[in-house]
Amino acid sequence: MTLKKALVATAILAVGGLVGQVAAADEDPIRIGVLVTQEGTFANAGSDGLRGFELALREAGMEAGGRSIEWVLGPTNGTPDSALRAARQLVDSDDVDLIIGPLSGSEGIAMRDYAHTVPEITIINGVSSAMETTFVDPAENFFRFNIQGAQAGYGLGSYVVNERGWTRVATVAADYSFGYTNFLGFAADFCAAGGEIVERFWVPLGSSDFGAVIAALPYDVDAIYLGIGGTDAINFLNQYEQAGAETNLIGSSIIADQSVLTARGTARDALIGTPAAGWQAADSDLPEWQAFVAAYQAGWPEDERFPSPSLYATLYYNATVAALTALDEVGGDLSDGHTEFRAALSALEMDSPIGHISLDENRQAVGSVFISEVVENADGTGLTTQLVSRTDGVNATFGLPTDQFMSMVGLPSRDTPDCDALRDAAN
C-alpha cells in the first residue's frame, strides 16, 4: 500500500516537474559561463576582462531577449588544459548555454577543438587571438568579435620603417600561438616595407628570468620588438632596465596596455616613446570609446580598476555585448541548437568602443587597428598611450586572397614569415 502511494506520488511529482519545466522554458534564465584567466601571467589582465564582462551585463540590466541572465566563472591559468578543464566543468556541471572566453591564445585553439565536440553550446571568444583559432578548421559554434593578433599587429612595421627609420630589429616574443600570431602581423608588414630581422628570440610563456636573453640581444640594431605581455613583460622590462636599457623598443599589442603600463617600478621607464599597434588607443576620439571609458570608470572605485580600461576589459565587454545583442534580436530563443541565435551573431555588425566590427565567413572579426605611442601621462605619474593612426576594416589576411596569404606569409610559427622573401617580393 505504502509502496503504491509512494509510486503515485513520485509519478505526480515527475509529471508536475516536467510540465513546470515546459511552461517555464522561456522564462528560465540564460546561463553564461565566462572563461577567464585568474592565475599566472595574465591574472591581472583576466580580472580586468571580468570587469568588462560585468559592465556589459550591468548595462543590459542582467537580462537579454526578455530572459534574465545568470553567470558562472570558469577560472583558468592561461594554459590550454586549464581552459579545457574549466570549460568542461561549465558545460557538464554548471549547465551553461553559452561560454564567453577564453583569454589567452592557445586556450582559444583548445576551445575551438572543444567547440567541435559540444555542438549544442555557443562559444564567443573573449580575448584570445591566435590566428589558427578561426583560420584553420574553424568551428560552427565559435565566434570571435575581436581581431586576432596578426590583424592587431598590422601596420606597425611600415610605421617604424617609414616614420622612425628603424630598419634593423631583433625580436623577443612569447613562444606560443599568440606570440607567433602577433609577431607575424608586425613582421609581414615590416619586412615588406624593407625592414630586416636580425635575430628572433622565443621565450616560454610565464618566463620570469630573462637575463640570458637580454644579454644575447645584439647591439647593432635600431630597435627590439617585444612580443610579450602581462607579468612576463613587467619582468622583462625590469630586468632590461637593470641591465642598462639602451635600445629603442617596439611594442606588441599586449605591451602598450594598461595591464603593463600601470606596473610599479622601473619597468615603465624603458617604455616611453615605444610605438605599438593593437586593438585600442587610450585617447581614441570615438564617441563610443569615450562613453565606454566613462562607464568603466564609474563602475568601480579607483583602486579596484585600471585608470582606463585595459584591452582585456574592452574585448570581453565587446564579446558580451555581441552575445546580448544577438540574444535580444532572437528574443532569447536558444531552441533548435541555437540556430537563430547563431544566425543573428553571424550577421551582427556593431559600432563598438574600438570601431566598427563585422564577422567574416569564418566568424572572425574584421575591425580597426590602432597605432599608438607610449607617453607619460599629463601629471607625470604614470604612462598612457597617444594615438598615432587608426586603420579600419583590417581582415584576417590583410586584404590578400587566402591562397596568396598562405604562399607569401603563411601560418604563424617561429619561422614565419620569411622576412627576406617578403622584402625581395616587395622590391
Next chain:
Amino acid sequence: MREFARQHPVWSGIAIVVALFVIWAIFAPWPEGFEAIFGRKRVFLNAVFSGITLGALYFLVASGFTLIFGLMHNVNLAHGSLYLLGGYLGYEFAEWTGYWLLSFVLVFVVVGCVGMAMQVLVFRRLEGQELRQTLVTIGISVVAADLMLWAWGGSSYQVMSPDWLRGPMELPLIAGYGRDGELVYLRYPKVRIAILFAAIVIGIGIWMALNRTRIGMIIRAGVDDRDILGAMGIPISRVFLGVFAFGAGLAGIAGVVGGTFQSIAPGEDTRFLMASLVVVIVGGMGSLQGAAIGAVLIGLAEQLGSVYMPTYAVVLTFLIMAAVLAFRPQGLMGRRG
C-alpha cells in the same frame, strides 16, 4: 683530491684541461673563429653569470632543505611554501617600511617562527614517521598555497630593489671588441652581483658555523647519530627547533631575493620545491657543500641551456639528475648510508 689524482691520472688530466679551458674562455677575449662557433662571448659570459646567480638563489632555498633533512631526516615538502611566503612578506615589508634590507631581517624572523611552529606542531608529533611527515607536509603546502592565493591573489609581485642597486655595473672581464676594436667589458646588473655576493657570504657563514663552532659540532654529531647525542645530555629537541627555524628563515630570505630579481606568484612554491629537490638529489642529501655544487650546476645548466639549446633547456636539468642517480645515487657529495 690527491688520492683521486693518483688513482685516476687520466681523468684528473682531463679535468685540469677542462678547468683551464673554462678559465681561458672566461678571461681572455675570444678569437674570431671561436666566436663563429660558440656565438658572442658576451652571451656566454652573461649566461655563466646568470647561471651562477640563479644557482646562488637555489642554494639559499636548498641549503635550508638539506640541513633539515640531514639533521632530522624530515623531508619537508612545504619548503617551497616557506619560500613563497617569504617573498610575499618581503614585498609587504619593503612596501611598508621602504627599506629593502630591513625586509630580509623581518622575513627571516617571521618565516623562521613559522618554521618553528611547523616543527613543534607537526614534526615533533610525528617523530620518526617519515612517510606521514612527507604526506602531512604535502597537505600543508597545498593549504598554504591556497591561503596565499586568497590573501595575495593570482597576480605576480615584484620586490623593488633600492636605488643604489639599480642599473648595471662594469666587471673587469673582457666581453669582446667594440666597433673600433677597443676592448668592451662585461656589464652586469648590480642587484644580481649583490645577490651572488650575499649567497657566498651566507654559504661561507653556514660552513664556518657548522665546522668551527660548538653548535656546529653538535649539529654535525646529530647528523651522524642523534640518539647517542641525546644520550650524552645535549638538548636535542632545542637544536632541532633552531635548525628548523634557521632553514625556514633561509627559505624566506630566498623568497625576497627571488622576488627582487624575478617575481613572486602562485606556482613559484612548487617550482622552487622542485628545484631544491633536484639540487639536493644532485648534491647529496644532507650535505651543505653538495647543495652549493648542485645549485650552481643546475643554475648553469638552466641558463646555458636556455641560450644554447632553448628547446631542451628544461630537459637538461633532469638529465643531470638522472645521470647522477644512475652513476652516483647518493649524490655528488653524499655519503653512502
